[in-house]
Amino acid sequence: MEITLLGTHDWKQWRNDGATEVGPFEVFRITGNEVIGDENVALGELPSTTFGRSYAVNGPMAVPASGYGVYQSGPEVLVAYDTGTPAVGDSYGPKPSQGTVVKNYPATCECLGIVDSTNKIMRARWHPIDHIIGKLAGSLSQGSTATVNVWAGAGGSEAVITSLTVTGRDWLMKTGATAIASGKKVVVEWIDGVPYVVEAECP
Amino acid sequence: MSELQGRATFGTIEQIESATITFGPGVTPNAAVITILPQETEIAEYGDMAFSFDGGEHRGVECKADLGQLQRDRSGLVWRISIFDRRWKWKFGQIGGQYNVRNPDNTIKSGTEKTPHELATLCIQAMGEENGGWEIGDLPNTSRPAVRWDCDNPAQALANLCDQLGCIVVPDLDGRTGRLCRAGSGADLPSGGVENWANTFDPPETPTAVAVVCGPDRFEVDFELEPVGEESDYGTNNQEKGTIKLLDDLSYKPAAGWESIMPGDYASIFDAKGKHAKECAEKSVWKWYRIKIPDGGIIVPGYSQTVNANTPITSLDCILLEDRLVGSVEDQVPEAPYSGGVVTTVAKQRRPPAIVWGTWYHAKAGVPQSGNYNNTIDPNYPEESKYLGEFSIDADRRMVVFSKHMYANALGVDGTGIDLAPTAPELYLRTACTLLDPDTRAPVRTYKWRNTGAPYGTDMRIVKHDEIVLGHTADEPTGVNIADVSAELDYYLDAIMEEYKPQTPQQVTYMGLVRFDLDGAIRQVTYELDKSGARTTVARNTEDIIRREPYAQKRARQREKEAIQKLRDTSNKVDDLPKTWNIA
Numbered sequence: 001m002e003i004t005l006l007g008t009h010d011w012k013q014w015r016n017d018g019a020t021e022v023g024p025f026e027v028f029r030i031t032g033n034e035v036i037g038d039e040n041v042a043l044g045e046l047p048s049t050t051f052g053r054s055y056a057v058n059g060p061m062a063v064p065a066s067g068y069g070v071y072q073s074g075p076e077v078l079v080a081y082d083t084g085t086p087a088v089g090d091s092y093g094p095k096p097s098q099g100t101v102v103k104n105y106p107a108t109c110e111c112l113g114i115v116d117s118t119n120k121i122m123r124a125r126w127h128p129i130d131h132i133i134g135k136l137a138g139s140l141s142q143g144s145t146a147t148v149n150v151w152a153g154a155g156g157s158e159a160v161i162t163s164l165t166v167t168g169r170d171w172l173m174k175t176g177a178t179a180i181a182s183g184k185k186v187v188v189e190w191i192d193g194v195p196y197v198v199e200a201e202c203p
Numbered sequence: 204m205s206e207l208q209g210r211a212t213f214g215t216i217e218q219i220e221s222a223t224i225t226f227g228p229g230v231t232p233n234a235a236v237i238t239i240l241p242q243e244t245e246i247a248e249y250g251d252m253a254f255s256f257d258g259g260e261h262r263g264v265e266c267k268a269d270l271g272q273l274q275r276d277r278s279g280l281v282w283r284i285s286i287f288d289r290r291w292k293w294k295f296g297q298i299g300g301q302y303n304v305r306n307p308d309n310t311i312k313s314g315t316e317k318t319p320h321e322l323a324t325l326c327i328q329a330m331g332e333e334n335g336g337w338e339i340g341d342l343p344n345t346s347r348p349a350v351r352w353d354c355d356n357p358a359q360a361l362a363n364l365c366d367q368l369g370c371i372v373v374p375d376l377d378g379r380t381g382r383l384c385r386a387g388s389g390a391d392l393p394s395g396g397v398e399n400w401a402n403t404f405d406p407p408e409t410p411t412a413v414a415v416v417c418g419p420d421r422f423e424v425d426f427e428l429e430p431v432g433e434e435s436d437y438g439t440n441n442q443e444k445g446t447i448k449l450l451d452d453l454s455y456k457p458a459a460g461w462e463s464i465m466p467g468d469y470a471s472i473f474d475a476k477g478k479h480a481k482e483c484a485e486k487s488v489w490k491w492y493r494i495k496i497p498d499g500g501i502i503v504p505g506y507s508q509t510v511n512a513n514t515p516i517t518s519l520d521c522i523l524l525e526d527r528l529v530g531s532v533e534d535q536v537p538e539a540p541y542s543g544g545v546v547t548t549v550a551k552q553r554r555p556p557a558i559v560w561g562t563w564y565h566a567k568a569g570v571p572q573s574g575n576y577n578n579t580i581d582p583n584y585p586e587e588s589k590y591l592g593e594f595s596i597d598a599d600r601r602m603v604v605f606s607k608h609m610y611a612n613a614l615g616v617d618g619t620g621i622d623l624a625p626t627a628p629e630l631y632l633r634t635a636c637t638l639l640d641p642d643t644r645a646p647v648r649t650y651k652w653r654n655t656g657a658p659y660g661t662d663m664r665i666v667k668h669d670e671i672v673l674g675h676t677a678d679e680p681t682g683v684n685i686a687d688v689s690a691e692l693d694y695y696l697d698a699i700m701e702e703y704k705p706q707t708p709q710q711v712t713y714m715g716l717v718r719f720d721l722d723g724a725i726r727q728v729t730y731e732l733d734k735s736g737a738r739t740t741v742a743r744n745t746e747d748i749i750r751r752e753p754y755a756q757k758r759a760r761q762r763e764k765e766a767i768q769k770l771r772d773t774s775n776k777v778d779d780l781p782k783t784w785n786i787a
Contacts, residue, residue: 013470024622037473037481060623061465068464068471 011070014056016063018045023062025080025121026099027108028071030054042071047094049163051150053129053190055094055108074126079109086111086122093129093152096164105152105161106132132166132188133158140180140197142173148188148197168197210255211237211732213266213286214247220281221733222254224263224288228373228384228721230358232290234269239282246271252286254716254730254737261718261730263376265289288376293358298329303347305670306531306552311347313549314538320344322364323383329357336380341388341723343368346694349670369698373721382722387706389724392743398712409703410664414652415695417688418669419637422503423529423676426522428492428561428603428630430610435476435483447600450488450627455480461488462624466608489608492630494519494601505675505682506638506647517641524598525635527554529674529683557596557634558589559603564612564628575611575628596634603632635674649673649682651692655703666699668692709743717741 015034022028028044029052035041044056056071057079063069072078081092082100093105100120101109109124133151140146150164168188170180180186180200187199211222216239224235235252248268254261269285302322304312317325323339348367352360358372365372365383374381429449436454437444443454450461455476457463464471466489473481494501500515501507501522507515516522531552538549565576578590593606613626638647652663671691673682682688717739719728727742 011465011467013468015470036470037478039470039473041470059465059468062622068468068474070465070468 011059012042012073013039013068014042014044014058014063014071015068016045016065017043018048019065020046021062021064021067022046022058022069023080023099024058024060025078026058027055027079027094027101028058028099029094030056041068044071046099047096049096051164051166055129057126058099072126076112077109077124077126078115078121079124079126081120081122083120085117086114088113092122092124096161104154106150128190130190134166134168134186134188135160136168136180136182136184136186136200137165138182140168140170140186140200142175142177142179143170145169146180146182146197148186148195151185166195168195171196172198211253212255213237213252213268213284214250215244216242216246216284218242219732221731223729223731224252224254224286225727225729226288226376226721227727228371230290230293230362230372230374232287232293234285234287235263235266237284237286239284241280241282246282246284252288254732261377261716263288264378265292267291289379290358290374293330294356296329296331296357297354298326298352298357298360299354300325301351303349304351305349310552313551316347318344319346319348319364319368322348322350323361326357326361326364330361331379332381333379336378338382341385342370342383367698369701371723373723375720384721384723386723387701387704387744389722389743390720392709392711392725392741393713393717398714398738400709400711406705407703409655409657409659410661411657411659412652412654412663413696413699413703414650414663414665415671415692415699416648416650416665416667417671417673417692418667419523419646419648419672420505421525421529421635421637421672421674422505423633423635423674424501424503425677426501426632426634427495427497428559428632429495430489430627431491431493431602432487433483433491435480447487447491447493447602453483453488455484462613462626464625465623466610466625489610489625490605492603492605492609492632494522494524494632503638503675504677505680514641516638519601520644521639521641522601523637523639524596524601525637526557526596526598527635528557528633529635529676530554554635557632559594559630559632560589561630562611562628563590563609563630564623564625596632603630649688651689651696653696653700655700657703664699666695668695706744710740711743712738712740714738 014028016022016028017031018028022044027047029047029050030042030044031052032043033040034043042056047055057074057077059070059072061069079092080100082095082098082102084103086092086103088111090103090111091107092101092103092109092111093107095102095105101124106129107127108129109126112123112125114122132148134148135151137147137149145167148166148168150161150166151158152161153159166188168186173180180197185201186197188195189198190196191198211219213219213235216237218240220238220240222235222237224233226233246268250266252263252266266289267287269287269291271282271284302315302317304315306312319342320339323337323342327337327339328334342365346368348364350360350364362372369386370383371386372381373384431447432450432453434443434446434448434453438454450456455472457471458475467485469481469484469488472484496517496519500517502515531554533550533552535548536551537546539546560578562575562577592609595604596602597604608625609628609630610625611628613624614622639645640647650665668691671688673688674684675682679685714736716730716732716737719725719739719741721728724743725741726744729740731738731740
């Protein structure tokens with residue numbers, strides 16, 4: 001009996017605008033959109049140190065630089081993970097310079113089960129990045145913004161993700177409050193598309 | 204005026220000078236010709252006609268005056284009037300129905316079986332004849348001739364049925380009764396009262412051999428398929444747009460080959476070749492598959508292997524695809540009795556649809572790369588091991604059109620790799636087809652023949668029976684139903700050979716009016732009345748008394764007329780001269 005691969009006909013097209021090939025079921029960061037003929041084609045590239053909230057998962061064919069491919073529209077996807085044995089509920093996210101998702105990285109998916117342990121493919125629920133943890137790279141004054149170095153890792157073993165930063169904005173401090181010093185741990189949450197610093201390490 | 208020694212009457216006609224009528228078998232009326240003196244009374248055009256002489260009388264009911272001519276002869280001014288016997292009414296009416304319809308295995312489709320006697324009775328009733336007034340016992344009742352009546356004339360339908368079974372229609376003219384008689388068998392002629400006796404010599408025009416030819420043979424073949432696509436470019440000769448080509452020959456083939464792009468992902472084709480190329484790709488690539496002619500041609504079981512040994516099919520033009528297999532399956536379907544009542548289950552045969560099988564890329568649910576799925580047909584359960592997706596057969600272009608992409612993964616099977624590289628799958632279409640001879644393009648048919656023993660060196664007489672079809676499969680290349688077909692062909696050959704049995708035609712003239720009933724041997728009776736007396740002339744096994752068209756010839760002409768009419772009524776279908784093979 002022949003069964004169609006997970007929503008084959010629902011896959012959407014994308015073009016690899018990066019300089020590196022994206023492998024089968026690897027993730028890419030969505031960088032834009034182009035209308036080709038009467039169809040929308042997503043533009044993307046392999047995850048890099050440029051932070052993005054929106055990632056997508058490539059189809060079953062590798063897409064070379066400047067090549068075309070298909071990606072999975074979700075919310076359930078088949079995605080390649082880097083190592084280990086994902087358990088249901090584990091969070092995985094993209095890591096700069098690689099296409100496989102990594103456990104405890106800024107989460108873009110939650111594992112729903114392994115489908116191919118040999119080739120390290122799991123089924124997962126896909127979503128944008130809504131929260132990150134990190135440390136301020138500069139002081140954050142009331143109502144202003146500051147660069148946040150993104151951290152990730154298993155609980156108790158968190159570490160900085162080299163060169164990956166976001167720009168956090170203050171909303172909560174009252175007028176005249178002391179600025180949050182550089183190096184303080186923060187939690188950044190995207191609210192209405194704005195990355196607010198919603199928690200900060202006590203002074 | 205002298206008195207007639209005999210008497211003829213018709214309606215209001217007063218003084219008949221002479222009368223002649225010839226009765227013959229068949230379903231078309233004979234015409235009596237009477238000569239009368241002009242009369243003031245209006246001549247009735249419908250009524251009974253009677254011939255009487257010395258107390259004997261022959262009556263014809265429901266006759267109809269056809270044509271009157273005023274002529275001058277030695278009697279002076281006379282009317283010469285033609286009067287049809289009652290069969291003039293038989294050109295009206297209609298009959299419909301399909302009976303003894305064949306299943307694919309040549310058995311009778313349930314609910315359609317009727318014996319020849321039942322079929323004849325249906326016709327006789329539709330002709331308005333007296334119920335139970337016809338003797339039909341001579342009609343052979345063992346065969347089950349297929350009939351498809353659709354607003355057909357019932358008398359012609361009856362004549363056709365009798366033709367198939369070697370009988371003739373012999374109506375009585377004095378009532379709505381008659382007989383169906385076996386041609387050539389009947390009463391001998393009496394020897395008393397003979398005025399003239401002639402034994403004639405009329406041997407049949409016997410061919411050297413006779414043959415019954417089936418409808419085009421049906422062959423079940425596993426056709427190998429190859430992926431093709433629709434060309435979008437006009438090409439160098441400006442004529443290539445819309446043509447069908449192998450994938451690698453298409454102008455919009457990706458630079459890195461079809462293995463480089465996902466089926467359905469044709470944005471790069473749009474970029475490179477434009478909208479129309481992309482549309483052609485979407486429509487056809489990995490969806491259209493054409494029958495492949497392999498090196499050496501297609502080996503067709505039952506044709507290349509047995510009928511025409513070592514003659515493979517080398518051109519797609521020779522293959523007329525069907526969308527069904529040769530064999531049949533039996534469904535149990537509910538059916539209520541014709542008169543209503545409790546629904547019961549009856550068996551209905553049908554030919555199962557064509558099958559696609561082979562090896563193609565297959566993904567199990569949730570498993571991204573389960574590899575190329577190898578689908579082989581289990582000969583015992585082909586329905587359970589076929590490709591289950593949707594496809595259609597384009598018989599004109601000898602193509603299979605899938606509703607989804609069909610391809611194999613060049614990068615391995617069963618999880619040995621996670622990448623995908625679409626490539627041509629190994630696909631086969633198992634379906635029935637008929638064949639055209641590679642040399643003459645005539646349909647390939649089965650026939651069976653017999654030598655008549657005639658020494659004239661003629662060609663074979665061919666009689667077609669398109670309803671008989673021999674089916675071939677790889678398992679039974681000589682024919683899955685060869686026993687049934689052979690027996691049926693024998694039956695019809697027997698009937699044809701009957702026509703060439705030697706007969707002794709006789710023509711005898713008797714004094715006065717002598718009653719003769721037509722039968723299978725007495726083919727014509729002529730009554731003549733005039734001032735000189737009355738005579739009865741009988742023809743046995745011949746029909747040449749008054750240049751009357753012989754029955755067989757007349758039927759042939761009628762059948763030809765019917766065929767022409769049907770051709771006018773329906774779309775014309777080419778029926779080439781048969782290219783046949785012999786199962787004898």
